[in-house]
Amino acid sequence: MTQNLPGLFTERMKSLLNQEFAAFLASYDQPVTYGLRVNPLKVAREQFLSRSPFALEPVSWCVNGFRYQDQERPGKHPYHAAGLYYLQEPSAMSAAEALDAQPGERILDLCAAPGGKSTQLAAGLNGQGLLVANEIHPVRVKALAENLERCGVKNAVVTNETPEKLQERFPQFFDKILVDAPCSGEGMFRKLPEAIEDWSPDKVTECHLMQQDILDAASAMLKPGGTLVYSTCTFAPLENEQSLVDFLTRHPEFTVVELPEPGWFAPGQPDWANPRCEPLGKTARLWPHLLQGEGHYLAKLQKSHDADSSELPEKRKDKRAAKAKTAPAGRKEALLAWRAFAEEAMPELLAEFADESAFLLFGEQLYYSPLPGFDWDKLKVARVGLHLGTVKKNRLEPAHALALASTPAQAARVASYASDDPQVVRYLKGEALARDGANGWTLVTVDGFSLGWGKQSEGQLKNHYPKGLRWL
Numbered sequence: 001m002t003q004n005l006p007g008l009f010t011e012r013m014k015s016l017l018n019q020e021f022a023a024f025l026a027s028y029d030q031p032v033t034y035g036l037r038v039n040p041l042k043v044a045r046e047q048f049l050s051r052s053p054f055a056l057e058p059v060s061w062c063v064n065g066f067r068y069q070d071q072e073r074p075g076k077h078p079y080h081a082a083g084l085y086y087l088q089e090p091s092a093m094s095a096a097e098a099l100d101a102q103p104g105e106r107i108l109d110l111c112a113a114p115g116g117k118s119t120q121l122a123a124g125l126n127g128q129g130l131l132v133a134n135e136i137h138p139v140r141v142k143a144l145a146e147n148l149e150r151c152g153v154k155n156a157v158v159t160n161e162t163p164e165k166l167q168e169r170f171p172q173f174f175d176k177i178l179v180d181a182p183c184s185g186e187g188m189f190r191k192l193p194e195a196i197e198d199w200s201p202d203k204v205t206e207c208h209l210m211q212q213d214i215l216d217a218a219s220a221m222l223k224p225g226g227t228l229v230y231s232t233c234t235f236a237p238l239e240n241e242q243s244l245v246d247f248l249t250r251h252p253e254f255t256v257v258e259l260p261e262p263g264w265f266a267p268g269q270p271d272w273a274n275p276r277c278e279p280l281g282k283t284a285r286l287w288p289h290l291l292q293g294e295g296h297y298l299a300k301l302q303k304s305h306d307a308d309s310s311e312l313p314e315k316r317k318d319k320r321a322a323k324a325k326t327a328p329a330g331r332k333e334a335l336l337a338w339r340a341f342a343e344e345a346m347p348e349l350l351a352e353f354a355d356e357s358a359f360l361l362f363g364e365q366l367y368y369s370p371l372p373g374f375d376w377d378k379l380k381v382a383r384v385g386l387h388l389g390t391v392k393k394n395r396l397e398p399a400h401a402l403a404l405a406s407t408p409a410q411a412a413r414v415a416s417y418a419s420d421d422p423q424v425v426r427y428l429k430g431e432a433l434a435r436d437g438a439n440g441w442t443l444v445t446v447d448g449f450s451l452g453w454g455k456q457s458e459g460q461l462k463n464h465y466p467k468g469l470r471w472l
Contacts, residue, residue: 001190002028006199009186013235016272020289027289032191035090035293036074037116038064040123041152042449043084051447053077053419059293060264062093064123067292078424081469082449083150083404088116089191091286091293095180095231096120098259098300103128105175110163110218113140115147117180122153130370131156132174134166145383146469149401152450155370160380163217169379176227177218181211181243187233187295190288208238215247219254224307228254230299237272240297241280245273253307256282257300264291268299330391331361337396338366338388345398345441348410353388360384364391365399400466403443403452411443415454415461419447427451430470433461 002010002025014021036056038048045064049056054072059065067090074080075087096117101107101124109118113135122131133148133156135141141160148156159166184204185195215230222228230247232239248254256279259265268283270276283299335356342349353359358372362384369385376384387399408414415435417424423433424446437456444451444461454461 001193004193004196005189006196008201009199016235016237016269023289024287027287028190030190030288031070033067033090033292033294034070034072035059035065035067035088035093036085037062037088037093037120038066038085039083039119039151040064041127042082048084053079059090059093062090062097065090065093078419078428078446078451079449081150081428082446082451083152084449086116086119086147086151088120089294091187091291091296092116092233093120094265094284094286094296094298095178095229096124098231098298099124099176099178099227099229101125101131101176106130106173107132108166108170108174108177108218108221109133110166110177110179110214111135111181112158113137113144115144117178118144118156119147119151119153121178122148122151122156125155127154129155132159132166132170133157134159134161134163136160136162141382148383149387150404152405154368154386154405157370157376157384158382160382163214165379167217167220170221172221172223174221174226175223176229177222178229178231179211179214179218180231181207181214181239183207183211183232183234183239184236185233186235187286187288187297191294204234204236204238207234208236208243211239211243212246215243216250219247219251219303222303224303225305226303227257228301228303230301232297233295234297235285235295237269240285240299241268241270241273241277241283244280244283244299244301245275245277248277248279253304254301255304256280257302258282259284259298259300265298266290268297331359333394334361334366334391334396335359337391337394341389341396341398341441345412346402346406346410347412349406358385359388361391365389366391366396398441398453400452400464400469403450406443406450408443408445408448408450413438413440413442413456415442415444415456416448417444417446424451425471427454427463427465428471430463430465430467432463434459435461437461 056066101121103126112118112133118133145158188195265284268280270280286296358369360367366388367384387401389396389398442454442456453464
């Protein structure tokens with residue numbers, strides 16, 4: 001495909017890489033590398049490997065990351081529908097790994113769709129703390145929410161806002177922020193040939209300017225002492241080293257932090273920025289001719305502990321939460337419907353979801369918020385925490401998200417199937433299944449992992465797998 005590369009792009013890369021250029025160019029004729037990342041919210045790494053139906057090779061820079069061969073089809077396996085893994089290009093696993101999410105932290109994924117990095121961050125949080133996954137493009141928000149749902153994430157809020165609007169609501173709020181910035185996509189030319197047609201020098205410049213605005217907003221939302229990871233999937237120095245130089249010039253409260261050296265990453269190039277900035281040697285470039293993956297750039301920054309903290313959100317808490325104290329109409333009935341459902345179908349969840357202030361009702365949709373008392377009004381929010389279900393005439397129809405975030409041990413009734421049972425495919429296609437059992441909402445599982453809901457009635461399991469997710 002080298003003949004399809006833009007001429008201006010290849011000229012620039014030749015001048016940058018010199019003797020390495022031939023190897024770089026030859027990488028475009030190598031096969032694309034495919035990867036998946038095991039989801040520890042659902043299954044432990046070793047447990048998955050003991051039952052994996054695929055031949056896997058570890059990704060050295062991501063403990064739960066693996067490569068698989070092109071002939072494998074993990075996206076067509078029931079384990080994918082159950083959220084046991086996320087399909088992700090190996091190089092793309094590096095950014096969230098560098099941010100190193102820890103339980104209890106408040107984390108923002110500012111440019112989050114389709115959700116690979118968000119699900120990786122959520123795994124690090126392990127259900128504790130808060131993940132705000134934001135995507136500015138409305139069309140891409142749905143995929144982001146669905147991917148978080150499939151991976152069983154309970155503590156994520158999905159927003160559809162500009163960075164500037166979030167900045168207004170979350171001053172110095174987050175412990176860590178990931179900016180996987182919009183870029184010209186040069187690192188994806190091999191994997192996504194359509195990115196070649198969309199490329200131009202003007203787009204590189206446009207993305208550089210956009211990146212500056214996004215980084216400025218991110219800096220305002222980060223707590224003193226917090227960590228910011230900046231990443232792109234482009235080779236352009238203007239979008240990588242130069243974007244960082246411009247940001248650091250405006251924000252001297254940030255310093256570049258050394259990244260763990262896995263051996264396959266090349267250092268950033270201070271000489272490719274104007275002016276030269278020596279700390280850029282601590283950043284990382286992932287070159288397709290030096291590792292099995294696509295092109296990426298990665299930088300880790302820390303905000304100084306003595307940065308201005310006069311507007312920390314804790315000082316605005318009462319004002320922000322005041323509106324949330326007013327219960328919307330129907331909320332009492334919704335909580336009664338939830339309790340009735342949980343007592344009958346999932347009694348163990350009553351103790352887990354015990355904070356009444358965390359229940360939020362949007363129309364007929366009931367959610368459990370990871371940030372009780374926070375006022376989400378005037379923000380475009382696609383999902384707040386865990387979607388529990390739809391309230392219909394004082395009864396609750398459980399959400400698909402609730403099934404995927406639960407375990408068989410929490411359910412009063414379980415319909416268990418093996419992954420090679422034809423009934424599993426029939427269920428994923430939306431068909432009703434013949435089955436004897438006690439009537440009521442039933443958790444359908446594959447090899448002990450939750451797939452979705454069915455409703456047992458008189459020898460038949462009625463299918464409640466979402467229509468939009470059904471296999472064709």
